[in-house]
Amino acid sequence: MLRSLVEYYAEHEHYRCGYCKRPDTNYSHGMWAHAMTVSDYQDLIDRGWRRSGKYCYKPTMDVTCCPMYTIRCRALEFKPSKSQKKVLKRVNKLLVGQDGLDPSPECGRKMSTGSSGSEVLAEGFEEGGEQFIETMREHQDINLDMVKNSKPLDCSGDEVGDSTVQKDVVKNVQLDSVAPPQEKIVKKDTGPDPNKAPCKKAKQLRRERKLEKLKEKGIEVLPVSPRKNKEKQIEDFINELPDDLKHKLEIKLVRTSPPSPEWLATAKETHEVYVKYQMTIHNDKPDKCTEPKFKDFLVQSPLLEEHRENGPRCGYGSFHQQYWLDGKLIAVGVIDILPKCVSSVYFFYDPQYMHLTLGTYGALREIEFTRSMHSQCPQIEYYYMGYYIHSCCKMRYKGNFYPSDLACPETYKWFPLLECIPKLEASPYSRLDPDIDSVDENFPKESDLNYIPMWVNGAVMLYKAYKRHAAGKKNANKVNELIEYSRLVGAKSAKSLILVR
Template identity: 35%
Template sequence: MAKRNKERGEPSVVEDQGLYASSCGYCKSDTKTSVSYGLWAHSLSVYDYQDLLDRGWRRSGMFLYKPEMNKTCCPAYTIRLKADSFCPSKEQNRVMHRMQRYLDGSYTGPASTGKEDSGVTGQQISAEVDRCMQGGSQRMDFCDMNCDRTSKISNLTGRCNDMVNIEKVLSSAIQDVIIACCMAGHLPADLEVPRIVLQKLKPTMRKRIKTSTTGEVVYSCNVSFLVAAALSKHKEVDTVLKNLQQSQDCLKNQNNGSRKFSPLQLAELFASRLQMRIEMHDYVVEACNGHLNFLVQNRPSLDVASAEDLHPSKRGNGDSSCSSKPQTESSVSPSLTQHLRPKRILEVRMRRSAFDPEEFALYKRYQIAVHHDKPEDVKESSFVRFLVNSPLNFVPPSRSGTAFCGFGSFHQQYLIDGRLIAVGVVDILPSCLSSKYLFWDPDFAFLSLGKYSALQEIQWVQKAQTVCSSLEYYYLGYYIHTCPKMRYKGAYRPSELLCPVKFQWVPFDIAEPLLNIQPFLCLSDHFDETIRQTRKTDYVKDTQSAVKESTETNTKTTKTENLKPDVSYLSGAGSSSKESEDVNNILLKLGNQFLQFKRLQTWTAVPQKFKDALACDLRKYSQVVGHVLASKMAYVLD
């Protein structure tokens, strides 16, 4: 607890916006029927935001909002999934397999087979978008996914490009790890990251390198030696060395008493942080004598094709008239073309939330093609306000159990062969990854990137939990039962919905039939009743005479009149609990001063009328955030 309080730092600062009504984007009502409570967050700790999520809050940029469930037209329930309990459906497995086939080269999109998704293709949508944008987006050079030129020469060239791409991926991963180590305090923040050079090993050299795991060393990197040389010249060499040796990843290969940096230490540090970044590319990294060795297991050889393969005119009797004719896959054996088919590289990057022109260009294309926004309405300022700005205070990764990227707001970028195809805006919190928004390239609509990214985020949580044990949930945002477009969230099972009255989590399978009867109710009461009835049913099954009585009892509990929730807490009526009445301990921010409300009440210079009005506002504020958070977050006074 002491460590957690230390990491919190300064208290969160919020400004009350009160109740507000707006038009609803879900039911498309003509009037302002969507009612929520709002807060403007000047700064917010990840711990406080985690607690707010568990009371039904969400954020949009710096703005926090919570639907007023008994007043709003479309009640929105927070939905989450425990990642290690996730059971993918057949459809979700198909999405993963489709992506894998696309990366393998065995599937090139809807045009490749009549059995795939039908309708307007991503390319057709993209062409229309480009016409609408009036040339505003930057020119990008892409390979045609529906290209019919499947000659052996182009396939071999694809293999060469594939090697160049994986070298870029590995180099980028090494650079990201060094930067992350600087942010975590293991290395100085002002360290100049050296140029990353990967050496591709010849087959004869690969066999001589001993590895602790089965596999073949394909690439090696000496960046640890370059970093060690730079650190030895650093002005705060002793402090840096101490921080490095205190890292739990550097307990091995320490040079106690030495003021020199060991490349062995650095290689161990980098390797431990590299693995999770590159494993999606089937590579394993090992630290060996200060070098970073990258191994591939169970892979066909990636050696560059021979000159004879790349220049068919040099084969046989040299008849160029025959050799110059392109060879299609039908003229080559199937087993050969399977190995020659070019593979695509998928890279997933987790980056701190910041403006990126490439991201904005993708966002604009997405909004125009998918949501039919007018080009002039998609502005950079709204993109920054909605998806870049965040009140969350970043918590860097450390040995104390934070996630390997730290806590805060991030953009998870998806790239195929270096091309940005999707961006997931997420918040990494002490207990969860909270998915906020996703935008993707219309050209890749056939890959179902919305579903695929959700599955990737679930996998990310599963991996992160090995580093941060408390990070075990995946939050999918709001679930609105009356909105058909929201139904897909219930397909990620076994999920839970947050009870809007008692703030307890209720299994989705229990909540769903109740929501079919009434869109807003106290889920917890009926969950408890279901458990009681289940236990009672199990008990009376032991005696046949009680079966009829048990069945009648279960039938009675499904009547609609029993589903009416107690919503008195929402208006404060009839409530005398500490949460709704005791406002004395609420933390206030007046200028640069923090004080509790009970202290302000003693100030005779403040008019009593102002105090009474403030007490009324604070009571409502305490009801929506909870008295615990109200006593920790600073409430701004004008």
């Protein structure tokens, strides 16, 4: 039976924040995971934990400067926005040969402006947040611009305060006093004549004449409701490409932990793309992009490889999705496949292809991948995007992937992002659960401490046995630390994770 083995660290406090750049305002708790089952990690990320390599951490939400809320996209309900469809079409144009492969140096410069290497820690795809307002407008019932820019209306329906509109109203009133009351004088080149019936297309006229003839013959034809064009999904954009493509894009899924032969064969190329990305997009120095650091961050994983009877064919665990364009590696998505979701860890690409907006494209392909995983394993329904940080404008872009939910930091229940925005606008840290009586249903009881499994001198024992075993020894009973640990991981995980002592 697979088991998770972890070491817990007390609160990591007063360190530099990679988002607001303040030197000593970031707080979090941490765990080093020697090994972890995918089920245990699923439970942890649902309580606000994330991993960076084998290090797992959870922000101290009510204290840290930039609260980080776990965000997930409901992949099965996802509909691409207009701007996201443009990204898909842009890549398709390249593949059919309508767009060149050699972008100008100016391409994508706006997206990379202001990027920072300190934003690397356990974030998913990285594209700008300027599309967030557009997504809000697309999925809300009101047009924010109309509300913001509206002016008082007079009885005629024209805007008050516009001198041009007022003059036209006066002219129309004067003309109306001369013209017959049944008709309106229409100025030239101002649109269709309201006194005449709207023009009909020839096809409609032919249809009406045919219906009249059938009616004369005593044949009654029921009206046909107009057909609505089916809204395109991600899969439609991916599958609509012709067979005779000028360029070939192939996405390969390779397991990284334990390292598969496919990963080992492409490790050098993957690291080279990572170095280009970090140095160009995040202005990192070469000593921060070394191969050992790259592997610690994006290759090493505590997740155990698992294959289940009703699980996905590739199994659960940690993978790289490699994007190969005409045999050249141009981008890599680092993902975890878990029992309920596909979790994005990081995404990096060759800056030469920045004009393709590959960060957004990679996220869309990962959502499509999540949906394909659902067809194999119905329990997989969500696409986890890491953390949503409303106090950092550059990190709001994750809200563009609609619909998405945030986890409440107090009850760990999920709520639609759009309902959470007003609370986050009022305060960076907020209890997102509107029910004041709602509680954390996974909160441990005092008696649960006795059933925490512990690794002691090569043997596993419950805490109640460990207390007797370690009686009288120095620092044997760190009860307060154990209580803190169990509250952070939850009662279920506290009884499942084996804690090293």
